[in-house]
Amino acid sequence: MAERNIAEHTITDRTTTERTAAEPTAAEPTTPERAIVLRGVRTNNLAGVDVDIPRNRLVTFVGVSGSGKSSLVFGTIAAEAGYQLNETFPPFARNRLPKWARPDAEHIRGLTPVVVVDQRRIGGNVRSTVGTVTDAWTYLRLLFSRLSRPYVGEASHFSFNEPAGMCPACSGLGEVVVSAVDRFLDLDRSLADGAVLLPGFGKGGYWYSQYADIGVFDVGTPLREWSPAERAALLYGGRATEPGLGMGRALPKGYEGVVERFERIHLHTSDSVSERKQETIRRFTRAEGCPECAGDRLGKAARTATVLGHTIGEMGRMEITELADVVRTVTSARVAPVVAALTARLEAMVTIGLGYLTLSRPTTTLSGGESQRIKTVKHLGSSLTGMTYVVDEPTVGLHPTDVDSMVALLERLRDDGNNVLVVEHDPAVMAHADQVIEIGPGAGADGGRLVFQGGFAKLRDAGTPTGLALAAPRPLKPAPRPATGWLRVADADRNNLRRLTVGFPTGVLTVLTGVAGSGKSSLADELVAQHGATVIDQKPVSTNRRSTPVTYTGIAPAIRKLFARHNGVAAGLFSANSDGACPDCDGLGVIHTDLAFMDGQEVVCETCHGRRFTQRVLAHTVDGLSIADVDDLTVEQALARLPDEGIARALRQLAAVGLGYLRLGQSLSTLSGGECQRVKTAKELRLAERPTTYVLDEPTTGLHMNDVGTLLDVLDGLVAQGHTVVVIEHDLDVVRQADWLIDLGPGPGRHGGTVLFEGHVADYTGRRTPTCHALGRSGPATGTGTGGFRNPR
Template sequence: MQHIKVRGARTHNLKNLDLDLPRERLIVVTGLSGSGKSSLTFDTLYAEGQRRYVESLSAYARQFLATMDKPDVDTIEGLSPAIAIEQKATSHNPRSTVGTVTEIYDYLRLLYARAGIPRCPDHGIDLTAQTVSQMVDQVLRLPEGTAIALLAPVVSDRKGAHAEVLEDLAAQGFVRARIDGRIHEMEALPPLEAKKRHTIEAVVDRTRVRADGAQRLAESFETALRLSGGLVRLSFLDEPSREELVFSSRHACPVCGYSVPPLEPKLFSFNNPVGACPTCDGLGVQEFFDPARVVTHPHLSLAGGAVRGWDRRNEHYFQLIQSLARHYGFDIEMPWTELPERVREVLLYGSGSDTIDFAYDPAAGRRSRRRHAFEGIVPNLTRRYRETQSAVVREELSRYLGMRPCPECHGTRLNRAARFVFVAGRSLPEIAHLTVGRALEFFGALDLPGWRAEVAGKIVKGVGERLRFLRDVGLDYLTLDRSAETLSGGESQRIRLASQVGSGLTGVMYILDEPSIGLHQRDNRRLLGTLKQLRDLGNTVIVVEHDEEAIGEADHVVDLGPGAGVHGGHLVAQGTPAEIRANPDSITGAYLSGRRRIALPTLRNRPDPQRGIRIVGACGNNLRDVTVQIPLGLMTCVTGVSGSGKSTLILDTLFAHTTARLNGSRVDAAPVQAIEGLEQIDRVIDIDQSPIGRTPRSNPATYTGLFAPIRELFAAVPEARARGYDAGRFSFNVKGGRCEACQGDGVIRVEMHFLPDVYVPCDVCKGQRYNRETLEVRYRGKNIHEVLEMTVEEAARFFQNVPTAAAKLQTLLDVGLSYVRIGQNATTLSGGEAQRVKLSRELAKRATGRTLYILDEPTTGLHFQDVEQLLQVLHRLRDEGNTLVVIEHNLDVIKTADWIVDLGPEGGEGGGRIIATGTPEQIAATTDSWTGRFLRPLLERDAAQRPGPATAALERAALA
């Protein structure tokens, strides 16, 4: 069959959709947000493909797999086994890394186990094990007639007279021994001082190298190895100053005797007790009580509450502090930051051997005195955390915990033996810390000697293939040891995509959700090449995508719409990209062809040099002592290739330090010398794509504050007043009006043990959340459940005469969420939808003009028309005097910014520098800027299309 034939698809908002999708082609599904793209691809095609696969298995196997409901569709023919690659975190397991997820680390473990050379950590000597035959062959390669002595170490740098050892050697028939570097006859041994260290070696044989002496040498080596436990030294009798040869039958250091266990792959696994660091159990980090968290209010005094629980409100601990103040002569009313460094050190970590007179004066009882050392606040918290059996106490104390690299393994996760095995001079942790790009260079140039090259050949080939797949999807800046839980959704998706290409499967239907998210235009072509490679293996690749270049490279495009929600779900157009551009009914086609476009602003807002937030000396992650100014009152776009340092600069540095300063929040922040100008703002808000809630109780109505006026309206209805119902009656979060069978959730959670929990509709309220009496109260013919089921568009019409509700609904309409139900579970909203709900809440607030908004890729999941609508909202916030900082790759957003900060030039260690700052026109004129190279033709095209030759000429002059 040449096509996947879908007939009568009605999943969610799909309107009885019929379409034929060509097999073994790259298909892009596009359309406005909420038009039904995910309903068609994931909830219909993937769900049916997965359901059919699961149903083909035995009943026993099915109990271990999560089953999917049959989608609402008449028939689907020609369906292949389906694999969905969504935008979700690869793993929340702290033990997962980029290397383990891609299986590259498994190859590296095998490489080091088979071709690695262990080395002594203290002396740097390679620990190579040899057979007796190899030892004999090495000696016979010496010049004929060389005078040698074979020595067996029996005592190595140990104190004592060692009389028993020497007597034992004499009893075994040895006639000579070398003691502390000099050979003595056993009959004339010097007395040894018991308090000094000595080294004793038995002289097993003295001979000259001869071609026919192999048998004698072999016997001597065997005797020496048996006597020493596997170590033999060879000295040159005629050349005492010549460096001696060391032979070992085991991986052991000839100097200190350090040895390693057998080199097996499990030795190099931080998930196996054999290889994991014993201090951190292979996690690479260690919990500790962070002084920055313990001293919660450093601007306060000890008496006033600088350290929570140790102020005057806690009698016992405050008396300890008072005694310390008397002993060291400091003022407990002095702010923490002004206390002497020595005093702060004692308070935090204890007085050591210094004892102090402590006076205890309990409220009831006799005054007592005791003299002892002070434990220290941090050791006190550590002890209490370790000893407590109370979950409440443990949770309270955990607020002061931070994370730091393990002091033993320094974050490498491996034990000492595994860390000191080398291939081509590099240890496994060193290789794992390389970026994908650097690792490719290393393995491309790897040239191992002898048999190691043959053993490593296939392993290196497998590593190289997987590294190239990661590079081709634009992830060459990631390090192999990066924790998987720190990856963005887009990065996780592209890692899984690279793994699928490496698997070499054929005849599969792959479904991807916006793989270009987080990817700079420079890397787009490589990603598209990977998708085509997946197609060329004989697979059908279906991609939900809005990127113009991706749509243009597709074999077949499906455009859904024409609107969102109830106005969507129709097939607007399908065919080749050229056919979509030519279709007059397609909004997508209008943007692709240039009939519609996001216009350049007629006038750019210029920055005021006197008003700005100045970041000085930012050096977190790969940032290289970055200093930059963010102008206030403008929309600034932060651009650069993936991994260039945008998130580190804006989220980990600017936002983290600003929120700590303004809100007193305790967040892990990247190092920076200073952030100046924060007195010019009074709020900072990070409008990210995290969920607005993680339970069914959260929804757009509760998050935006819309639910409160709606409940008050219902409480004012005569029927409600007659029954004595207040606004609380119409809340599903408290007892009274909610259904108690499901406690207002509308669903019952069924625990599935080793499978994800399943939510099923409540049998009592049928998913309506409220009890029957509450649902009997109606406002304009609708009960509370029916109101929550309305879309934003329907609710806006319904409440148009209620100002408090209408204003909040209008902001939801302004951000393009007309199709979302106001009572829709927060867990079902996409990241882009959650972000726009947050934006709408900000729009509804009274403007102060002193707010700093930070947005990370707000165009994720947005169609061209949605982006245009989003820009209107962002410009509205800016025009109210607020400052916007937007991390973005979308050129339509970048070209409308007032100011741009471009980082690069590359990702990872090749980035972290400011390439240029300025207007879009100034960035476009910067030859070193990747963003500028892609921005320039777009600005030239838009400037040329702008009406008015004088204006266009000015724009072109600015570009020149």
């Protein structure tokens, strides 16, 4: 398709009656079969978008956060393609496939089957590892079942998810749950004052009398004044009352110690575990390596069998790069197909920058970017063509020097005859795209329009938000702020860290950099462990559909009280979870009908018409707005309409982090990882009082280049309030604005874990390191890297 400038793409609203699906338009290509044709798309905030997307091309979709690009790519193209593909299956099969909501569009043509590669972390199953999710472990255990000595048996004997192979002591988990006995007692309290911290064991609790009323223990004396034998008897009963321990008083027959009773109730029951019991288990237990298998997860026979002198457990703990080298040396013709398949899978992971991982790494410990790249590995060997790959920010978690490998992967998918549609903010990906499509110009109601379609070179001159940002890169901070003190992290050896001792300056913005897997997160974790900090990560803030930006940040009660004051009624009336909720939909606004093997049906509640509240509640207003009207306001609109300074202050924190376009009643389940992180940041801004250390994990995820400036203003605001801010980040605009830089590396995994530089960014020159190269400052070594800070290391 020919490139066209921004003026040619101004979209005007036209109703369905002004055109039909069959009506040709000037935007339609001469060969429509070579394009994905979209007409009148109104999904979410899209304002009747018309666009033709070329097929068999790498196309990037850009725009400010909330502009509507994801609504176009995921909510429209992927949703319609997924829905239509599902329709080809019988109803029973459809019930087991992902559900797709059909988009609001007048006409869609030219779709192909879709593969969505998003940033969601790979499940929470404790049995899931890098090896199992990529199928590499399947090939490895097949290899061992044929070549290992001594012979063990079929491949199932090397699977920790199969009864034949799993360690009997830990059931293949590699860990066992044990009582955290050190958390059971408060030694400064007496039994009567609640010295036993377990639920049900304090005074008035169900189990209290089993210890306080048996005439053995002094219920009024703090446990710290008891003898060690008495405390042991309380916890362990008969095992602690053997002759010579000095108890002096006999325990009654059948006495059950606190530890034994706790484990029987919470750990040795086969009943379903309630949320309350799960919380108790989380508080009072810890996971330890299995004493039998030492974390290998397998039975004894599988743990001792070897191939090339290595057990399967040892190979599972090798870095993938090293494992690939070992596997290539297997020369037996009998397993040549297995070796070829396993090698191809391992090499694919190395190609996309995951060579530092191990097959035994639990998927629950992977970042969103790592999860996304692992998902992509499964598609590299596919011989299918004509697919549509929809990829969400594939450079998340990647150092700038690693972006080329991800771009090469996307180009490979395209060159295999597929459509590759990428939502991305990284200019390096835009520069390699065959075409760039920008949605905007603003967020929410100010976005949703096609503002540019064409090549990257012309985007720079287009005058759009992305074009303007590309034309004005952020310079280095001219005057870094001085530290107010130091936090010393000593002898850090977590994961791949090599007993590091590092000083973190307080009262400034510190950025941790380095390639993926270099040890940045591990060092940040050590900072949190040794000094305490508030961590703001990208994990979803809630999976509850009732959770909204105002409920999560704690603004909702103030809004309910405002309505109560103005109308002289109880505040509970204005909660959709309480007295004022519509009785027919329980305050959800919709009614879901389960249709067994067919797709469930969700319809707007006929009683409240989606407003969630009773008519009595909706009759109460503030400034002409009902409580349901407030839910429909954006943050920016609410700032102008709600007459309460306390509410306004809280809303300004959401606006300050660039979320002014969110509706107050918008479900948090609809937010991206980056938006969730900013909601968390807004909450912390609201609650922050005394100086605190904040650790943020890649806060630029999901942010347009323009929005990065807003984020930096927020971080500067935290520093101005006396807080210490530590950011793990790859975005060079953030790196250039750091007061202090700590760069780790030089490589990932065992090739990293050392500090390459500490100091001002301006002094990081002349080093042959990935970060120095990305900053464009490599060359002959100059500078000391101290930047005027006195580091107490």
